[in-house]
Each structure stands twice: as C-alpha cells, then as structure tokens.
Amino acid sequence: MSSYSVPPDGLDANEEFIRNESASISDVMLDAIVQALHEDDAEAVRNLVIPMHAADVAELLTLLNTEQRHECMEALREVLDPDILAELSPDLVEEVIETLGPEKSAEAIAQLDTDDAVYVMEGLEESDQFEILEALTDAEYRGELREGLAYPESSAGRLMQTTYVSVPEFWTVGDTIDYLRRELDLPDDFYTLTVMDPRFKPVGSLLLSRIMQNKRETPIRDIMSSDMKLISTEMDQEDVALMFRKYGLVEAPVVNEEGRQVGVITVDDIVHVIAEEGEEDFMKAGGVSGQDLHADLLETVKLRLPWLIINLGTAILASFVVSRFEDAIEKLVVLAVLMPIIASMSGNAGIQTVTVAVRGLAAKEIKQNNMWALMRKELGVGLLNGLVLGGVTMAIITVYLGDFKVAAVFSCALLLVMMVSGIAGFAMPLILERFKIDPATAAGVFLTTFTDVASFFVFLGLASWVL
Numbered sequence: 001m002s003s004y005s006v007p008p009d010g011l012d013a014n015e016e017f018i019r020n021e022s023a024s025i026s027d028v029m030l031d032a033i034v035q036a037l038h039e040d041d042a043e044a045v046r047n048l049v050i051p052m053h054a055a056d057v058a059e060l061l062t063l064l065n066t067e068q069r070h071e072c073m074e075a076l077r078e079v080l081d082p083d084i085l086a087e088l089s090p091d092l093v094e095e096v097i098e099t100l101g102p103e104k105s106a107e108a109i110a111q112l113d114t115d116d117a118v119y120v121m122e123g124l125e126e127s128d129q130f131e132i133l134e135a136l137t138d139a140e141y142r143g144e145l146r147e148g149l150a151y152p153e154s155s156a157g158r159l160m161q162t163t164y165v166s167v168p169e170f171w172t173v174g175d176t177i178d179y180l181r182r183e184l185d186l187p188d189d190f191y192t193l194t195v196m197d198p199r200f201k202p203v204g205s206l207l208l209s210r211i212m213q214n215k216r217e218t219p220i221r222d223i224m225s226s227d228m229k230l231i232s233t234e235m236d237q238e239d240v241a242l243m244f245r246k247y248g249l250v251e252a253p254v255v256n257e258e259g260r261q262v263g264v265i266t267v268d269d270i271v272h273v274i275a276e277e278g279e280e281d282f283m284k285a286g287g288v289s290g291q292d293l294h295a296d297l298l299e300t301v302k303l304r305l306p307w308l309i310i311n312l313g314t315a316i317l318a319s320f321v322v323s324r325f326e327d328a329i330e331k332l333v334v335l336a337v338l339m340p341i342i343a344s345m346s347g348n349a350g351i352q353t354v355t356v357a358v359r360g361l362a363a364k365e366i367k368q369n370n371m372w373a374l375m376r377k378e379l380g381v382g383l384l385n386g387l388v389l390g391g392v393t394m395a396i397i398t399v400y401l402g403d404f405k406v407a408a409v410f411s412c413a414l415l416l417v418m419m420v421s422g423i424a425g426f427a428m429p430l431i432l433e434r435f436k437i438d439p440a441t442a443a444g445v446f447l448t449t450f451t452d453v454a455s456f457f458v459f460l461g462l463a464s465w466v467l
Contacts (some may be wrong), residue, residue, distance in 0.1 A: 025056060025059055025060055025063065029048070030060070030063060032048055033045060033048050033049065033060065033072070034064070034068065036048060037064075037068050037071045037072060037075075040071075042074070042075035045072060045075040045076070046075055046076065046079060049072070049075075049076060050076075050079060054081050054083035054084045054086075054087050055087045057076075057081065057084045057087070058084055058087035058088045058089075058092075060072070061073075061084075061088065061092060061096065062088075062089065062092060066095070069092075069095065069096070070099050073096055073099040073100060074099065077100065077104060080100070080104075080108055082108040082109065082111040082112050083112070083116075085097075085105075085108055085109065085112070085116075085120045086112055086116035086117075086119060086120060088120075090122075090123040091123075093120055093123055093124070094123060094124055094125075094128070097120075097124060097128060097132075098128075102128070102131035102132050102134075102135045103135050105132050105135075106132045106133075106135035106136050107135075109121065109132060109136070109145075110136055110137070110138060110141060113161050113163065113187075113188075114141075114144050114145060114148055114160075114161055114162045114163065114263075115148075115158075115159060115160055115161040115162075115263075115265075115269055117145055117148075118145060118148040118149060118158050118159075119158075121145065121149060122149060122153065122158060129149065133145060133146065144162045147162075148160075148162070151233055151234070152234060154236055154237045154238075155233065155234055155235065155236060155237065156231045156232060156233055156234070156235040156236075156237065156240050156254050156265060157233035157234065157254070157262075157263075158237070159237050159240065159265055159269055159273065160231075160233070160254040160262070160263030160264060160265050161187070161263055161264055161265070161266065161269075162262065162263045163185075163186075163187045163264075164187065164190070164194065164253070164261065164263060164264040165180070165186060165187065165190050165192075165193045165194070166193060166194040166195070166196050166202075166261060167179065167193055167194075167195060167196070167206075167220060168195070168196055168197075168198075168220075169195050169196065169197060169203055169204070169220055169221045169224070170219070170220075170221070171219075171220045172216060172217055172218060172219055172220065173211055173214045173215065173216050173217070173218045173220065173223070174216030174217060175220075176193070176206075176211055176220060177211065177216065190208075190251070190264075191207065191208060191250055191251055191266075192205050192206065192207055192208070192250065192251040192264075193205065193206045193207075193208070193211075194206075194253050194261055194264075195220055195221070195224045199260075200260050200261070201255075201258075201259045201260055201261075202228060202230060202253050202255065202259075202261050203224075203226065203228075204221070204224035204225055204226045204228055205224060205225050205228045205251075205253070206220060206223065206224045206225070207225075210223050210224075211223075228252075228253070229243060229247055229249060229252050230252070230253055230254075230255050230259075231243065231252050231253065231254045231255070231265060232254070232255060233254055233255070233256055233257075233262060233263075237273045238273070238362065239364075240252075240265060240270065240273070241270050241273045241274050242363065242364060244265075244267060244270045245270075245274075249267065250266070250267050251264055251265070251266050251267070252264065252265050310445055311445065311448075315452075317449060317453060318343075318449065318452040318453050318456060321453050321456045321457050321460075322339070322456050322460065324460075325456075325460035325461070325463075325464055327464075328460060328463055328464040329460070332406070332463065334401060334403070334406060335406075335459075335460065335463055338397075338406075338410055338459070339455075339456060339459065339460075341393075341410075342410065342413060342414055342417060342455045342459050343451070343452050343455040343456065345389065345414060345417075345418070346414075346417040346418060346420070346421040346451040346452075346454065346455045347421070347447075347448055347451045347452065347455075349382065349385065349418050349421040349422060349425070349451075350421035350422070350424055350425035350447045350448075350450070350451045351425065351444065351447065352425070353378050353381075353382075353421070353422050353424075353425025353426050354425040354426070354428055354429060354439075354443045354444065354447050356426075357425065357426045357428070357429040357430065357439070357443075358429050358439045358443060360374075361429055361430070361433060361439060366430070371430070374426065375423060375426050375427065378422040378423060378425065378426045379419055379422055379423055381422055382418040382419040382420070382421060382422030382423070383415070383418070383419050385418050386414055386415035386416070386417075386418035386419055387415060389414055389415075389418065390411035390412070390414045390415045391411065393407070393410060393411055393414060394407045394408060394410070394411040395407075397410055397411075405466065406463075408466075409459075409462050409463050409466050410459065412462060413455075413458045413459040413462050413463075414459075416458050417454055417455045417458050417459070420451075420454050420458075421451050421454070424447060424450050424451065424454070425447055428443050428446055428447050428450070429443045432446070
C-alpha cells in the first residue's frame with residue numbers, strides 16, 4: 001500500500017499541493033512523485049504529473065536525478081505532452097530523447113511548432129537528428145526542420161516559426177476575413193498579418209485588431225503599417241532580442257537573402273532567448289556552462305578544469321611579481337599584511353567596471369563615438385573612489401601602525417591602482433571583442449590577472465622606492 005496521498009477532490013482542488021508562492025513545484029508534490037517512482041507505481045506518477053503544466057513537468061525533470069528522470073519518462077511515454085520537450089533545458093533534452101527513442105521522439109516533435117522542434121533537435125548528435133527526421137511521417141514538416149537546422153546556431157533562422165499568415169496588398173478587409181475563416185492551415189495563435197507585394201516581399205504589417213475595426217470594403221494597403229522591422233535569417237538571436245526590446249515588437253517577419261519572408265518570430269520565443277543568454281553569460285563569467293549541473297563527474301571536471309588551469313597560470317604570474325620584491329617584504333613585513341587589501345580593492349573596482357562594459361556591449365550601448373567619453377568617466381570614477389578610499393586607509397593605517405610613511409605609500413598606490421583598474425575594466429571587454437573573444441567568458445579572468453599584477457607591482461615598487 002502506498003503511503004503518499006493526493007487531495008480527495010483531485011489536484012486542482014488544492015493548488016498549494018502543486019505549487020508554492022514562488023511559482024515552483026512544492027516539496028510536497030516532489031516528494032509524492034519521487035515516492036511513486038521509488039515504488040514503481042507508474043499509474044500514480046501519471047495521476048500526479050499529467051495535470052501539471054508542461055513547464056512544471058520540465059522543472060520536475062530537472063529536479064529528479066538521472067534514474068528518476070528515466071523512470072518518469074517511461075511512465076509518461078504514452079501520454080507525453082510534446083510541449084514538455086520544448087520547455088526542457090538543452091542539456092536535458094538529449095537525455096530525455098534517448099529515453100523515448102527516435103520513434104516516440106519523432107511522434108512528439110511532429111506536434112510542435114517548427115521553432116520549438118528545431119530548439120529540441122539542435123543540441124542532439126547528428127546521428128540522433130537523422131534518426132528522428134527519418135522517423136517523421138510528414139515529408140513537408142521534415143523538410144522545414146532540415147531547413148531550420150541548416151541555419152547557423154543561435155541565428156534567427158533557428159528561432160523562427162515557418163508557419164505564418166500573409167495577404168496581398170490589393171486585398172480588402174473582407175477578402176482577408178473570408179480567407180482567415182476558410183483557411184485550415186493557419187498557426188494556432190497569431191496576432192499580426194504580413195502584407196506582401198506581387199514579388200512576395202513584405203511591404204507592411206497588419207494587426208488583427210485593425211482588421212476587426214474596419215469595414216469589409218476597406219483596402220488593406222490603406223490600414224497597414226509600413227513601419228515594419230524585418231529580421232534576416234542570419235541575424236544573431238541576441239540582436240533579435242535587442243530589436244524586440246527596443247521597438248516593443250510582438251511579432252516580426254524573417255526574410256531570406258532575396259528579401260522574401262520565410263518565417264516569423266514571436267515575443268514568447270524572445271523571452272526564452274533573453275533568459276538563456278542571461279544564464280549563459282552568468283555561467284560563463286564563472287568559467288562553467290549550463291551543462292555543468294547535470295553532467296557526470298568526469299564531464300564536470302572537463303568543463304571546469306581549463307579555466308582553473310588558466311587561473312593557476314595567472315596566479316603564478318602574480319606570485320612572480322611579488323617575488324621580485326622579496327627583499328622589501330623581508331625588511332618591512334607589514335607590506336605582506338597590506339598586499340591582499342590593495343589587490344582585493346583593485347579587483348573589485350575592476351569587476352564593477354567590466355560588468356558595466358560587458359552589459360553595454362551586449363546592449364549595443366557602447367559605440368565608437370561614445371567609447372572614449374565612457375572611458376574617461378571610468379577613469380574619473382576610479383580617481384574619486386581612490387581619493388576617498390586612500391584618505392580613509394591612510395587614517396586607519398597611521399592610527400593602527402603609527403607609521404605615516406607606510407600609510408602614505410599604501411594610499412598613493414591604492415589611488416593609482418583604482419584608476420588603472422577602472423580603465424582596464426572598461427578596455428578589457430572592448431579588446432576581447434575586437435579579437436572575437438567572448439567578453440562575458442574571458443574578461444573576468446584576464447582582468448583578475450591584470451589587477452593583481454598591477455596592484456602588487458605598484459604597491460611594492462612604490463614601497464621599495466620610498467621606504
């Protein structure tokens with residue numbers, strides 16, 4: 001007899017049983033599902049999981065371990081909601097697809113919009129992609145997926161949905177309404193129609209609300225909006241997200257090299273892009289990837305080790321600089337006590353600046369015409385912060401150590417390295433981007449090396465000269 005329980009009136013009778021205030025699966029619900037999996041009660045698993053939203057099921061699979069995910073997917077195999085696949089993080093898609101097998105995976109993917117289907121398949125091995133594509137029974141849909149996967153990774157072509165609604169510019173509102181009522185092969189949800197010229201190139205857009213607000217005899221060209229933002233199939237998804245945010249878009253047509261529409265991107269796709277890009281940049285800043293959490297032991301080591309090796313090299317470089325001033329440190333031991341302080345302060349100041357610079361580059365807010373003004377501003381920030389912090393530390397060190405010379409040397413060094421860190425923190429991402437290196441990934445590592453070396457060199461060099 002199972003010891004877990006479900007509210008007697010069903011899951012919908014007790015929302016707190018399913019979800020808590022943070023819009024996340026509750027511990028009660030998770031424990032019930034894990035226990036059902038442990039007792040190999042597939043029916044109980046289905047009863048608990050089926051009423052859940054696809055996004056919640058995807059979250060559930062993330063919380064389960066590998067064995068539990070496999071058992072859960074086996075229990076849901078015959079009642080699987082295809083939308084679950086589109087809600088999974090890329091690192092879990094492959095694992096779930098492997099559990100389902102190519103036939104069942106193809107059956108589920110065939111029910112997705114092309115943009116969601118491409119998202120599910122793009123992270124799979126080529127052999128797995130081939131098996132799933134071959135298992136699809138709809139040849140036209142298979143061709144659309146192949147075309148989508150042929151576009152560059154993270155491009156608008158991968159992101160777009162190939163099903164869209166377009167009408168010729170010489171139609172009237174009545175013609176358009178009649179078409180929408182009789183046409184069966186339309187997207188499930190759409191908000192905007194693209195208006196085409198005789199060469200099948202977009203010349204305007206039309207909201208559904210505009211159609212409903214005008215009489216049947218009104219020409220489409222009279223009520224369409226010509227201020228339309230077109231997206232190239234090759235455009236990077238970050239640039240697409242920026243365009244949607246900048247112009248407040250809900251939908252935007254995607255065009256090929258000839259300027260003909262081949263798809264549409266909707267705002268719900270952009271929400272996912274913004275979340276993914278933000279998470280990716282955050283993980284890269286720490287030298288890890290989104291796959292790190294669910295990867296096995298050896299794979300996790302392989303993902304993290306390269307950056308740790310780079311950090312080891314930078315630490316050795318900083319130590320080498322310190323060793324050049326060994327005599328000064330031996331004569332005045334207090335320098336060794338103060339060294340970590342100045343390195344920490346310069347590093348934190350640099351990280352503040354590099355974070356602002358990376359964000360500015362991502363948002364396209366740093367251009368050639370304002371770059372030097374922004375750099376001068378960071379230099380000024382470093383100068384003012386250095387003066388304030390230098391004055392505070394001079395007073396503290398003088399009182400604590402009773403040595404005004406040491407306090408003055410430390411304060412002067414702190415002022416200099418704060419200014420240098422500000423300039424370096426702003427310039428580092430720009431330099432890395434110029435050399436086609438992702439600033440979000442590498443800026444922090446290189447900046448830490450630079451600020452450590454600069455701090456030790458300036459402080460110890462100044463101390464050797466003055467003291």
